[in-house]
Amino acid sequence: MPAMAHFLPLSRVARLVGESRSVIQRMIRDGALATFDGMVDMNELLRVFPGVQWEDDGEFKRVEEIKAKAFSRRVMERTLPDKEVLAERLYEMSKEFAAAKTLLLHYDEVLRFLEDKLDDVAEAGAEVANPAVLQAVVDLKQWLRQELDATPKETERAQALLAQENVMRIMSAQVTILPAGHEFLVEGNDTLLEAALRAGIPLNYGCSNGNCGECKARLVSGQIKKVHPHDFVLKETEKAEGAFLLCSYTAVNDVVVEAGVSAADDIPLQSIPTRVKAVEIINDRIAALHLTAPRSQRLHFLAGQWVTLNAEGVGGEYYVASCPCEDRHIELHIRRDNRPFARHVFEDLAKEDVVRIDGPHGRFVMKLDSRRPVIFVAWEDGFAPIKSLVQHAMSLEIAESMYLYWAAGDIGNCGGNNGGNSVGHYQDNHCRSWADALDEFSYQALDTAAGTAAIAETILAHHPDLQRADFYVAGPHALLQALQAGALARGLSPLGWHGEVIE
Ligand code: FES
Incomplete structure (x- = not known):
């Protein structure tokens, strides 16, 4: 990475600009946002998001909220890091600040030295009566002064962005999981396991309280700290290789960890x-x-x-x-x-x-690495697993866009396969609020009275090309059959099809 540039990881960029990680990833893929080794340069961020008011962003508001609710210990505990972690983070940042200040003092000295040198050159030029050298030195000194006195471009926004990012680095640490490449932030008093689960990343674990050893992981880089004691005993050789328990430790700074992700x-x-x-x-x-x-x-x-x-x-x-x-x-x-x-x-x-x-x-579960549009279809109370999947996809923040179709009849009067026993769109309000809150989320309620074939047709009509998509469908066999055949005909990969028969 170039020296003196300031780079930010993607999770933090997403937080700073108030977008989901899928939106940021799409911008990178489309070439709208440049990255360097998976990180974004601060100047690039300022260029691409000229309209963002960093001062008004959520993180500052959150700090304000914490201050306002200082009397509420539970809020403090949930949001603020462990005291020792906080002290470590502040210490790390003060070291960075000291290094930056020392460097600036050094630059200042070099500049003064340079000016003296230029004076020497000017004197030498005067002695040999060389007006061209004299003029060049005067011009150079003038330019140097002007440049130093000029206000750097975007100072205010850059300062606000840096201040904002510093607050984030005190309040949270970024975690990267290898080899899967998942990323998430650890906040408050959370252990690495709690933070991963909150972000929808199903890391391997068992007891979640330090007894079973199932959450054993390896620290690749960064600093961690034990926040809960554990009874499980790690071998000395394992510890020497960086082994630790995800349910006992939190991250002090940005860390890279090798850990297993659970499959069904x-x-x-x-x-x-x-x-x-x-x-x-x-x-x-x-x-x-x-x-x-x-x-x-x-x-x-x-x-x-x-x-x-x-x-x-x-x-x-x-x-x-x-x-x-x-x-x-x-x-x-x-x-x-x-x-x-x-x-x-x-x-x-x-x-x-x-x-x-x-x-x-059951194996009707989310593909964790899907960065494509995801289509969810629920029939009646097949909405239950679909609701869980939708929320999981939202917490993962990786799906490019989400489409939810929910077919149900009038309560107790279903024209479809339920023999007059419809449950209705019983959590329609949740679906609508997801669609309102997320730009990349669309929701459509459908009536089972139309029958499975017509419903499949309606859904497929919205998606003529399914080459880049994942389908999750929970409903009667006839609906699954009609949708699967139609989706495959529109280019859906067989690996993108996930169906669960719920009659
Ligand atoms: S989950 Fe059992 S020790 Fe961590």
Whole structure:
């Protein structure tokens, strides 16, 4: 990298300009934003985003909020780094500041030396009566003075950007995971594992509290710090090679870490006693069941998977509708039907009751490296796994654009395959708010009364070319068949097709 330039990693660039990483990546791919070794030069950032007011950006506001809510310890703990990490980051930055200041003093000395030298040359020119040399030296000195006195271009914006970035570097550290190449920021008191899961990156882990060793990783560069003790014992040889536990450590500065990412088959089956946080009867046909996992035992699963629920001796299988990035909260959508568990939820289940979760199961999961447009299609309560996948894709911030189609009938009156048992677009408000909040997100509600073939046709009509796309569909077999055939005919790669039959 050229000396004295100031480079920023992509996650930070995205935060600074208030865009998702997928937008920044598209700009890089299209040649609109230049990078150097995957980093963006500060001057390039100022050039490409002339309209951004760094001073008004979220990070400063967040600091202001923290100050305003200083009385609230929980907010402080969630947002501010561990005290020692904070001290380390400040120390690192003060070292950089000292180095920059020393360099400036050195430049200042060299300049003064240069001026003296020029005076010497001018004197020598005068002695040999060489007016051309004399004039050249005078011109050079004048130019030097002018340049030094001139205000550098974009000083104010550059200063604001640097100040903003410095705040970000104190509040968070960037993590790069090898070999997958995932990137995320660690904020507040989070361990590297918590921050990765929050960002939707399913790193390998087991107990999440330092006992099993499943989250073992290797530090490639940067500095980490233990924030939770662990009982699992690492061998001295492993430690010498940089091994550490993701669930015990946080990042002091920007780090590169070698760690494994879970695929659906890698996740061990778990049995977790959760508590009912709320039974939300959304309409006559469907309820959202909100569960909370114990502090020491969050559910390890991937978006799109299903689990078995058991309460008071009755059980049932349901897709998880929440994102794995949601910490201990687990949401499931329970259709009102003849299954005993559904009856139990609608009639008896109450806040604080215990619901045991066993699982997860299934391979209807997100492709983590998809940087293409993603099309999600849900039929009736097939919306549950799709909702989880959509939220996962949003937290990953890598999909170029997202299209969500949700087919449902009028409540209790479905013309499709559900025998007059439609659940309706029961979380339509969520879908609309995603579309409102994200530029690259579109949502369309469809009516199942049209039938699977017509619905498949409607969706495909919006996407004549599917060579660069990923499809996730949860619904009846007939819908999957019609969509898959049509999508492949429009160029979809067979690897881009992900279907889950939910009748
Ligand atoms: S997840 Fe078990 S030790 Fe980290």
